[in-house]
Structure formats: structure tokens, C-alpha cells
Amino acid sequence: xxxxxxxxxxxxxxxxxxxxxxxxxxxxxxxxxxxxxxxxxxxxxxxxxxxxxxxxxxxxxxxxxxxxxxxxxxxxxxxxxxxxxxxxxxxxxxxxxxxxxxxxxxxxxxxxxxxxxxxxxxxxxxxxxxxxxxxxxxxxxxxxxxxxxxxxxxxxxxxxxxxxxxxxxxxxxxxxxxxxxxxxxxxxxxxxxxxxxxxxxxxxxxxxxxxxxxxxxxxxxxxxxxxxxxx
Numbered sequence: 001x002x003x004x005x006x007x008x009x010x011x012x013x014x015x016x017x018x019x020x021x022x023x024x025x026x027x028x029x030x031x032x033x034x035x036x037x038x039x040x041x042x043x044x045x046x047x048x049x050x051x052x053x054x055x056x057x058x059x060x061x062x063x064x065x066x067x068x069x070x071x072x073x074x075x076x077x078x079x080x081x082x083x084x085x086x087x088x089x090x091x092x093x094x095x096x097x098x099x100x101x102x103x104x105x106x107x108x109x110x111x112x113x114x115x116x117x118x119x120x121x122x123x124x125x126x127x128x129x130x131x132x133x134x135x136x137x138x139x140x141x142x143x144x145x146x147x148x149x150x151x152x153x154x155x156x157x158x159x160x161x162x163x164x165x166x167x168x169x170x171x172x173x174x175x176x177x178x179x180x181x182x183x184x185x186x187x188x189x190x191x192x193x194x195x196x197x198x199x200x201x202x203x204x205x206x207x208x209x210x211x212x213x214x215x216x217x218x219x220x221x222x223x224x225x226x227x228x229x230x231x
Contacts, residue, residue, distance in 0.1 A: 034108065036118055063126055066082070068080075073107050075107045076105075089141045089143075141203075141204055142177060142203045143200050143201070148198060155177035
């Protein structure tokens with residue numbers, strides 16, 4: 001009889017810590033700290049010197065691009081925003097395109113350990129190879145601002161490369177913008193709610209004023225209000 005009582009007390013003593021440990025574990029799982037999205041593999045492998053845009057290489061363009069990626073719950077890049085421009089549209093665009101194609105993440109998690117959307121910020125440096133010959137050809141980078149109705153509201157010459165001086169820059173801008181506006185299709189962009197919004201698209205014109213295929217340009221998230229209309 002005494003042994004039976006002692007055995008029950010002994011079992012209760014052993015069981016109590018086990019129950020407490022289980023409850024503590026459950027409580028910890030319920031209040032786990034959220035975790036950020038983390039790169040899978042080395043971010044340095046996402047963009048290499050072999051990815052240097054041909055036009056940027058030809059016109060000796062280089063710089064550092066700061067970016068912010070939106071990562072979806074599956075770990076894929078849902079969006080890329082330029083946080084700090086390199087000063088060259090071609091490099092900014094190439095950065096986001098490559099990151100969308102190659103960057104893979106372990107997704108962010110919430111307090112319950114469930115995958116959620118998150119963000120990841122970093123920067124990449126585009127550095128020219130040791131010997132890149134200068135060019136004598138002209139390349140123009142235009143910014144076209146489209147209104148909510150999809151029509152071009154104004155055009156501005158953002159960058160010039162090659163033998164362009166102050167005397168012919170204004171004429172180049174006039175001619176290039178006239179061609180770009182006439183050849184660019186109507187484009188309507190919408191926000192997350194489906195509402196038409198103003199947006200800016202960059203277009204590259206190479207010597208001879210040949211408009212590059214629209215598939216080789218992409219939208220930059222730059223406020224149109226920062227671009228003064230050309231008078």
C-alpha cells in the first residue's frame with residue numbers, strides 16, 4: 001500500500017516537468033520571432049561581369065545600383081525597385097532584370113513560422129573591365145512619361161554618350177523625342193487596385209536614331225514630377 005502511494009507520487013513528480021516542458025515548447029512555437037527573407041546561395045553569383053550590358057560596356061558606363069526586392073511567400077522575387085540609381089538607366093534596368101531571373105530566397109516567416117512576403121535590400125557594383133576602348137558613336141537615353149490614359153505627356157533626354165556637346169544636345173533631344181513619341185505605342189499602367197497611373201519608361205536610341213525594341217526597355221520607378229517637361 002505504501003509502495004503504491006510512493007509510486008504514484010513518483011510518477012506525478014516525473015510527469016509534471018514533462019507537461020511543463022511540452023507547454024513551454026507549445027508557447028514558444030506560438031510566439032516565435034518573425035524571420036526575414038534570406039538569400040539561398042551567394043548573392044554575388046546573381047550578377048557577374050559576363051552580364052555587363054553591351055551598350056553600357058561600349059559607352060564605358062559604370063556605377064553602383066541600390067535595390068529593394070519584394071520576396072513572395074514561395075521565395076521568388078515579386079518586384080524590384082531601384083533605391084539608389086547608378087546614374088545610368090541601362091545598368092539600373094539590367095540589375096532588376098537579372099535579380100528577377102536569378103535571385104532565390106528562403107521566404108520570410110511570421111510569428112507562427114508561416115511563409116509570408118518580405119523584402120531584401122542590397123546593392124551591386126558595375127565595374128568596367130581593365131581595357132574598354134572609348135566610342136565615337138552616339139547613344140541617347142530618353143525618359144517618356146505616360147499619363148493615366150496611356151499617352152505620352154512629355155519626353156526628356158536623360159543621358160547622352162558619344163560626341164554630344166551643348167550646341168547639338170538640344171537638337172538631338174528634339175529629334176529623338178519626336179521620333180520616340182511618334183513610334184511608341186500607347187501604354188496604360190495600373191496600380192495594385194487596377195487604377196490607371198502615370199509611369200515613366202526609358203528608351204535607348206543608338207546612332208542613326210533607330211528605336212530599340214520595346215522588349216529591351218523596362219519601367220523605372222521614378223516620379224514623373226522629377227522630370228521637367230521639355231519646352
